[in-house]
Amino acid sequence: MLTIESTGGFVAGINGAVLFALLIGLGAYLGWHWGFRSFLTVTLASIIGYFVFVSGG
Structure with a gap:
């Protein structure tokens, strides 16, 4: 879950699954952009x- 609050400043709470997905997405984008398309499969x-195994999905 991503929670953003605007009271008294910017606060963003990100759980582990969202952070993991963001980092993996960034890695996939950079790998594709730099020509390392085999990284996308990984x-x-x-x-x-x-x-499937960690989140219980």
């Missing part, structure tokens, strides 16, 4: 594995 496998 990235997608990591995402699927995380959500």
Whole structure:
């Protein structure tokens, strides 16, 4: 869950799954942009594995 509050400043609460997905997405984008398309396969496998085995999805 991503929570953003605007009272008295900017506060963003990000749980582990969202942070993991953001970092994996950034890695996939950079890998694709730099031409390392094989990294995309590893990235997608990591995402699927995380959500199936760790998140209980």
